[in-house]
Amino acid sequence: MADALGQISIAELKGIGPAQSQKLSRLNLYTLQDLMLHLPHRYEDRTRLTPIVYLAPDQGAVIEGDVVHTQIQFGRRRSLLVTLRDDTGQIAIRFFHFSKAQQLSLAPNRRIRCYGVPRRGASGLELYHPDYSNALEEPLPTTLTPVYPITEGVSQNRLRKIIQQGLKRPDLALGLPCLLPNPDFPDLIDCLRYVHAPPQDADVQRLMTGLDPHQRALALEELTAHQLGLVKLKSQLSQRRAPALIADQALINTFHQTLGFTLTQAQQRVIEEINQDLGKPTPMLRLVQGDVGSGKTVVAAMAALVALTAGHQVALMAPTEILAEQHNRSFADWLAPLGLTPTLLTGSMKASLKKQHLADLESGSIRLLIGTHALFQEGVLFERLGLIIIDEQHRFGVNQRMALRDKGRNSDTTPHQLIMTATPIPRTLTMTLYASMDCSVIDELPPGRSPVQTSVLANAKREAVMSRLDAACQMGAQAYWVCTLIETSEVLNAQAAEAVLAELSAALPRRSIELIHGRMSNSEKSAIMARFKAGEIQILVATTVIEVGVDVPNANFMVIDNAERLGLTQLHQLRGRVGRGKAQSYCLLLYQPPLGPLSKQRLAVLRDSQDGFYIAEQDLAIRGPGDILGERQSGDIAFKIADLARDDDLLPIANRLANQIASRSEETTQALMKRWIGVVERYQQA
Ligand code: ADP
Ligand code: MG
Secondary structure: OEOOOOOEEHHHOOOOOHHHHHHHHOOOOOEHHHHHOOOOOEEEOOOOEOOHHHOOOOOOEEEEEEEEEEEEEEOOOEEEEEEEEOOOOEEEEEEOOOOHHHHHHOOOOOEEEEEEOOEEEOOEEEEEOOEEEOOOOOOOOOEOEEEOOOEOOEOHHHHHHHHHHHHHOOOHHHHOOOOOOOOOOOOHHHHHHHHHOOEOOOOHHHHHOOOOHHHHHHHHHHHHHHHHHHHHHHHHHHOOOOOOOOOOHHHHHHHHHHHOOOOOHHHHHHHHHHHHHHOOOOOOEEEEEEOOOOOHHHHHHHHHHHHHHOOOEEEEEOOOHHHHHHHHHHHHHHHHHHOOOOEEEOOOOOHHHHHHHHHHHHHOOOOEEEEOHHHHOOOOOOOOEEEEEEOOHHHOOHHHHHHHHHHOOOOOOOOEEEEEEOOOOOHHHHOOOOOOOEEEEEOOOOOOOOOOEEEEEEHHHHHHHHHHHHHHHHOOOEEEEEOOOOOOOHHHHHHHHHHHHHHHHHHOOOOOEEEEOOOOOHHHHHHHHHHHHOOOOOEEEEOHHHOOOOOOOOEEEEEEOOHHHOOHHHHHHHHOOOOOOOOOOEEEEEEOOOOOHHHHHHHHHHHHOOOHHHHHHHHHHHHOHHHHHHHHHHHHHOOOOOOOOOOHHHHHHHHHHHHHHHHHOHHHHHHHHHHHHOOHHHHOOO
């Protein structure tokens, strides 16, 4: 029986009772459709027998032979060792877990067939835990064998059988109607039949890499479903109301005069784009991308100024206290001459002060609030929030952004949102994760910046690096020495940084060297940053806490320890802390040999390029999207089959199809989203 969307429950399949349904639900399999879209992550070729003499390490094969010997070995681990022979040779098969029944079924003179992947072991090639059976009369499969993601209580074989059963159902097409008008691609049902049971002569390599046309057709449908989610998001947002904010031109002029520098063309263009949005009675949702140092803060200040002079409150949220304080200072410098003073709200603030701020916020006497995660916590209420600015958005989850937005939402208006990111987002991701936003790019650096001279050096050069650093400090430079660890533990990071501090202090006794790390209290961190900014500290030994946003123009020298451990995007962010002033800047990437080929490639990309967009594209190609966006957001782009790096050429097609479908049929839209995304809520908030 099918439900409203033509869905056939998995319980309708033969042999699936409540207990089995329960287990399948752990894999999010509820309907025939879910089952059909549960796709193999690899394949095995079990279609032919291989003579034992031809077995090769790491290449799966089916063999058939007689058991000549069975024994239990008591070594470091107890195991059952079976010797199997055919006309061409013999091989050892080993089981570390086995039952009495298994032992008996593998007694000498039994003939078995098994599939396994030979590995080099104690006695030459061995098979560990192969699939085996005594049913020699059964023909070999004529299709490749799919391997699925499984869960406890649902074995690979069981799942294969259930899916095969599903494929044979006469009502399959009813449960999975064709939804994409898609003449250039194979039909959905054909695709599913193919990917669950590829013919013997299918190109396995192509299937394994997801490049088979049947897989690509499915990927296109999936991408289209996600694009539909984004199209819907955008249209929902456009139906909400927002205050139309019009700038006070006289104040804007004064602002320009007090700045002390001229805005770049790119900054002016982006400000213009923002002002256009703010002037409309629908909420802005704009992402500003700009490479490190491109001057996003002043663009944000300009937007804030517009909203403030139009009589609305503004909230700016930054991912760290150091950064919130830095913004607070910049905004105060720029806006105080106009009579607008920001207020800082952070988690580490004294409770009484926080309470006072919250009261002032609610009464409306605080107009501009700058802070950290503390901003979207309970008890924070705005009187008239007109604009939300989020800095370094990849540090926040989508839900955190929503939470802040909802604080300013009343029955009839939604605040405008300006989102800034220094992690340049490759085009493929802009077209997926961020397609519901409008996008502005600051593609120009303020004048007078020269590229950071970057070198890649083995750790053996450490002493030479230290004397170079010493000489640079002698000439008035300030430097960061960044310590990195693989472990995400701040305790270990802090220890490593302390060791480096001791090392540098001993080697460079004339320098004033201090330490900053994530285990320090926020007030300690701020005090250190303030002294560094004031020039009292020459070398700042730091963990990656300084990665995001910190701006000290006089710092023009950076050493990164164990640079091979960090991703490209993160290294680029770190390097962006230097090269902010007029003087030539240097970044030395120290690595611990031996360097693998990928790491070598990564560091070379960084040495040869300063272009954040190029670097992000390379990072995407080398490591995939999750690493660029950080853990928080990578969960938002979990696809069943599509892969953004591999299938990016399908995005424009998916985008076009989505717009077509959205304008024609709400029913198809819902059905596609349900099919591929399941929980549609993910795209229900803008
Ligand atoms: P990011 O885009 O990385 O957030 P910031 O906003 O911190 O960059 O700006 C980096 C530095 O450049 C700051 O010291 C800022 O005052 C300065 N700056 C911004 N715009 C200009 C400009 N048009 N001309 C000169 N300096 C600028
Ligand atoms: Mg910034």
